[in-house]
Amino acid sequence: SVWAGHALAQQSTLVWLASGVGMFVIGWVIQFVGHYYEGRKPAFVDDVSGLIVGPLFVVAELAFLLGLRQALKHEIEARAGGVRVNPKRAAV
DSSP states (O other): OHHHHHHHHTSOHHHHHHHHHHHHHHHHHHHHHHHHHHTOOOGGGTOTTHHHHHHHHHHHHHHHHTTOOHHHHHHHHHHHOOOOOOHHHHTO
């Protein structure tokens, strides 16, 4: 992936932009194929706000990992409870 990203970054704006959009669309197609085989519809079909929750969660977790918004992290953990570690997975 790093090699492909490096190669695309050296191309013209049109090439890397079209490649990025194309890979995004392919990713969505793969998601829908997975949902088809799983036999379940995507969560955002019933609730459109589900489209923003996933990316928002990823951004928040990244911010917490970078040491940002620690007060918010502590407030969330206080309300939701701490993270539990599965003993079987912790030994791995």
